[in-house]
Amino acid sequence: MEKDSIFKIIYRFFDLIVLTYIVFDFGYSIHEEYHTPKFIGLVLITIALFAFNIFKYFYYKTSGRKKVALVNSVIIGLLLLISLFVSIVNIDSHYLDVLRKIRPILEAGLIFYFIIRLMILVRYVYEVYYNPAIVFVGSFFAIIIIGSFLLMLPNATTNGITFTDALFTSTSAVCVTGLIVLDTAVDFTTVGQTIIVSLIQIGGLGILTFTSFFAFFFRGSSSFKEGLNVRDFIAQDTLKDVLKTALNVVVFTLSVEIIGALFIYSSIYENPEIEDKVFFSVFHAISAFCNAGFSTMSNGLSEAHLQFNYYMQWVLIIMIVFGGLGYNIIFNFYQLVRTNVLEFFDRKRIHKQVSIMTLNSKIVIYTTGILLVGGFIFLWISEYHNTMNYHQTLFGKITATAFNAVTPRTAGFNTVDFSEFTVPTLLFIIFLMWIGASPASTGGGIKTSTFALATLNIFSIARGKSRIQLFGRRISSESTSRAFAILCISLIVIGFSILSILIFEPKGTDLLTVVFECFSAYSTVGLSLGLTPNLTEPSKYIIIGTMFIGRIGMLNLMIGMLRQINHQFYEYPKENILIN
Incomplete structure (x- = not known):
């Protein structure tokens, strides 16, 4: 029991370090002279997480905890192997250039790890709390507040943002509305737009659905209370296979969005007015399926180079109808x-x-x-x-x-x-x-x-x-x-x-x-x-x-x-x- 408590403390310590690193890495501009220790710190944090999860896997006896530790170890280990391969390929380059190339790989791993930890926390909350309606409402409110503070990070906007405007934008994104008080294309950086589209995805599916997805993915089972919380949100009549349905909802959504993004990309790949075509395609695919209406264009789809792109409009029509059904x-x-x-x-x-x-x-x-x-x-x-x-x-x-x-x-x-x-x-x-x-x-x-x-x-x-x-x-x-x-x-x-x-x-x-x-x-x-x-x-x-x-x-x-x-x-x- 004491060892379990120590593990929990270590987990909280890692969670705090990972969260701090992600916030400062994406939210703040760091001076050039601090880039080297920051990159080295990223590698050390990732290696420490990998070692801790390997130790956890051999220590725990219950299958559920072993499975979580195994999945974490496999994901982080693969990222470390990919990073090692990139380092070997670029062995003649300066070490700082090598670190810059492996940085996105390891950062993606840390973000995914933190999302898993966040879902586990949310799952624990609505396992303990008995009122599904309040949990449902509270989950949206919590995501909106978190999104507001993320949008207030210096690197999220070009000229800063007030709390009211950040709260408005976060609410509009989580509630998949699309009303804006600031120009998404001009006033938000790529980091800010990424935060917005992430809030749209979470708001469109609901954090309870995501939580159930990770619960089923890791453990393949759920508690009775967990099933009650998720059942109403995904409109299930019974508790039978409720988490499996949540898993199917997430897989179906991501599949439609990926296919939609590919079609959108094929409709704009020759458009010189759009700089980052991949990001544009992914952003609008998520925004369309989630019925959000956000766009990375100042005038939306009424821009001269998009207004007569009928192919893309039919793709969006189909995705909107799918998401709306x-x-x-x-x-x-x-x-x-x-x-x-x-x-x-x-x-x-x-x-x-x-x-x-x-x-x-x-x-x-x-x-x-x-x-x-x-x-x-x-x-x-x-x-x-x-x-x-x-x-x-x-x-x-x-x-x-x-x-x-x-x-x-x-x-x-x-x-x-x-x-x-x-x-x-x-x-x-x-x-x-x-x-x-x-x-x-x-x-x-x-x-x-x-x-x-x-x-x-x-x-x-x-x-x-x-x-x-x-x-x-x-x-x-x-x-x-x-x-x-x-x-x-x-x-x-x-x-x-x-x-x-x-x-x-x-x-x-x-x-x-x-x-x-x-x-x-x-x-x-x-x-x-x-x-x-x-x-x-x-x-x-x-x-x-x-x-x-x-x-x-x-x-x-x-x-x-x-x-x-x-x-x-x-x-x-x-x-x-x-x-x-």
Whole structure:
């Protein structure tokens, strides 16, 4: 027991050293004369970590701890071997040049090691704490605060940043919104942009999903509490294979983003205006799939050299739709296609009269399809003689219309200045932003299923029915009640935000602009009519709160704070209330 305590102290010591090194290495400019001891220190820290994990592997008896130590040892050992190979190849070079070449390799190892340690810490926290809703909300809040301080590091920005602007940017990134108070392309360095895209990735998937990924990767198992915490975030009905699903979510996300980045790169590799094409491709692939809307271009995709890149826009459209549907819907649809293909090629297979597509998947896909097609038709009619005049070809007009129909679904990219849209178009875009993406996806809004249930309930009441029946299923009254609660909360929060900003902003501020900005913030879309960068300090905090509530869901927070564990085994007499 005493030796375990000593190991924990040593681990904390290494964690502190690694964190300090990473912060000072990336966050501060170090004078040239200190580069040599810094590089040597990096090598020594890596070797010490490798030796400690090797010792841990032989010391521990439990398989879980041995596996963690083994994985750490293998990863760090491979990095050391690669560094040794690079050193041998460049043996005739000056030792300082050799250290500069192996520095990125070892730094990547330290960063990965620290991420693992951070995930282990988070996993411990939500194993101990029993309230999944509070843990979910708290994880987002913690990442936002950490991201704010990282963005305040000297090397993250070109001219410095205030805490308010850092908090706003971090919240916008973690909540995958895309609203900005500073120009991401100009005011942030490559380090700052890397921090932003990392926050987008963590916010899009959720730190609980990442934590579960590492837990399954290392141990292949989880505790009961851990399963409870992760189940709601990834929309699992049961605790069975919940961590395996989290693993699949991460693998699926990273796979789609890598493929998307390759396609984006192929669309811009001849573009001389983009300097670092690899970083541009990775940044926009993550931003698109996570429905964040951040861009490394000052004017987004409306830059002259990107506005007519229709190939890249279709790649982004597909990634936005994939991210907005969510893993569960994509996987369920894949099961349907796979089953039909197998039955087609294997006539001897017995067809089972069981619906493969769940009711949730059907509602989401139908609603998404209706909104996309309806949005395309409306925008084609309303903008044909306006913003579509920029595009000379029919394919260009179709692409532009399709992109503008998809991007309000919480994506936030723009190929045209939205202030040029007509008022009817802006009002329709506000409607699309409010609905947003699908449950358990990277997008925001009230969600497609919520809107669908509310609409179906209206027709059911009008027909005199007491319940919603669809595709041979009866939808529970709890789902309907939750849908209307989310609708009401969203309008209350957005209304409060609009009223507050109108109070804090100067007289004469355009009402439609404020309304557009608040709907964009709550639905984590990121589209803007240009108001956000000019907001006063109090208004920035209003938008920060609106983005945060829109991402986590006010209902989730209220359930976590107000839900009572004890059950009520009695009922009061029923009485009807006059409604209309």
